[in-house]
Amino acid sequence: MKINTLLYTIRRGFANLFHNKWYSLVSVATIAACLFLLGLFYCIVVNIQNTVLKAEEGVxxxxxxxxxxxxxxxxxxxxxxxxxxxxxxxxxxxxxxxxxxxxxxxxxxxxxxxxxxxxxxxxxxxxxxxxxxxxxxxxxxxxxxxxxxxxxxxSAVTATTLSSINQLIAYMSVGMIAVLLGVSVFLISNTVSVGIQMRKEEIEIMKYIGATDFMVRSPFVLECMIIGLIGAAIPLGINYLIYDYIMNNLAGSFTSVISFLKLVSIDEIFRILTPVSLGIGVGIGFLGSITTVGKHLRV
Amino acid sequence: MSRKDVIARQREEFIEDEGVIFLDNVSKSYTSGSPALDGVTLHIDRGEFVFIVGDSGSGKSTLIKLLLRELTATSGAVYVMGQNLARIRHRQIPKFRRNLGVVFQDFRLLKDRNVYENVAFAQRVIETPMSEIRRNVPLILSDVGLAGKYKSKTTSLSGGEQQRVALARALINNPSILLADEPTGNLDPKNSWEIMNLLEDINARGTTVVVVTHSKEIVNAMKKRVVTMRKGVIISDEEEGSYIDDED
Structure with a gap:
């Protein structure tokens, strides 16, 4: 592919974002809402697990x-x-x-x-x-x-209880994260599908003119990946601010609770949450657009 | 190469030499109902101007879709520019379509782009250098009488102007064949005639033009070859023909 074509593809990807601004906003909001919940739940689960682990370490x-x-x-x-x-x-x-x-x-x-x-x-x-x-x-x-x-x-009872709690949390968190992830994937890919469905005619026109699948697909894919990236970055920022506030402000007010809870450091939480959230946002944008555009390419 | 392959090759060479479009006993059936095309054989030479006429359901649109390789024939063979379309793979279709210019009744312009961008897009897909695109687009817009409107949004243009943009887009890559599916269907008589005159000019420069139309007045006035279809079959094929009504 020539550099001109590549640049054109990138330019179209960004242009589409602004041209379809309502669709872009709705998509970003959907992705952000899903990933916000996912991030929030992750923070809670990691802290509960950490508290149980710390309790185990004291046995x-x-x-x-x-x-x-x-x-x-x-x-x-x-x-x-x-x-x-x-x-x-x-x-x-x-x-x-x-x-x-x-x-x-x-x-x-x-x-x-x-x-x-x-x-x-x-x-x-x-x-x-x-x-x-x-x-x-x-x-x-x-x-x-x-x-x-x-x-x-x-103490056999302490060990068994802590072990059971730990297992229960592990199962529940895996289950909840799987459900939230499933709902996120469904909602996000549906949003992407609806957006592309709206531009079915545009895809057909490009195909009639003789555009390759790559040329038709790549601006849409880029657009959806950017939407996914923004949609993932916003809840990450919000979750970061909330977590930071809790660590800095609530720790003073609820000393006994905080010492019992054994909060995980903000760096440790976001070292995992950041790549996972961004990966989900960009990944779903990529896969959702690839598959949905693909359905309209048989023209 | 087997004897069968040699015969097939000779046949394709013949088709390539003789004509740009050749339908060899083509039938097309959809999942239900009677066939949309039923044993159609049609030969169109280089540089011809052909009207395809017929009522709704006569098979005209199916014929255009077969020529665009949007559909494949259920039986028989469709040759365009010497290529057997059944043998073209999906990823080769874009390259094949670049030999064709296509104009539709509803113009099918990219609504989020201006006149220049719509026409330039056809050159972008074949990766024409930017400097050439900048040179070619104003020239072709001038040819269709839209030199002053290159910055206009397509949605702000009249029907006739939109069809001219579609024509410019179809022609900018110098296609060998121009397929026009009801190009005047959404236009008033004045604009219809302007578009038909443009098509005639294009044909005079050597491009094969195939026009699907319902316009009896245009067909009868232009004295071109007329292929009339009814219920999936060709019922007449006349040089300097005229429109045959259903009741005729």
């Missing part, structure tokens, strides 16, 4: 040792635990550290009086944090099989 399994286990053996066991894939973090607490932590809580500042020796002697332990709480049972079974391990403390 620890405590490992106590048999009497007479040497420090070297304890260290080796610590390394073996840390090497497991379901483990995110391992913390060693010596008996002295444990007494220094719990003593004041139970006996006040003078907790050492009346206890010439550390009453928690032999209670050194590992706190094992999981990256995936659903694998707690497997970890506990393995820990209990180690001869030097005397006792493993864990």
């Amino acid at each position: 620890a399994v405590t490992v106590f040792f048999e009497e007479g286990t040497s420090e070297a053996e304890e260290e080796k066991i610590g390394q073996d635990i840390a090497a497991r894939i379901e483990v995110s973090k391992v913390e060693f607490h010596s008996a002295d550290e444990a007494w220094a932590e719990f003593g004041p809580a139970y006996f006040g500042e003078d907790y050492q009086e009346g206890f010439p020796e550390n009453p928690l002697e032999g209670m050194e332990n590992y706190s094992v944090y999981l990256s995936d709480v659903s694998m707690q049972d497997a970890l506990v079974t393995w820990l209990e099989s180690i001869p030097e391990v005397r006792k493993v403390n864990y």
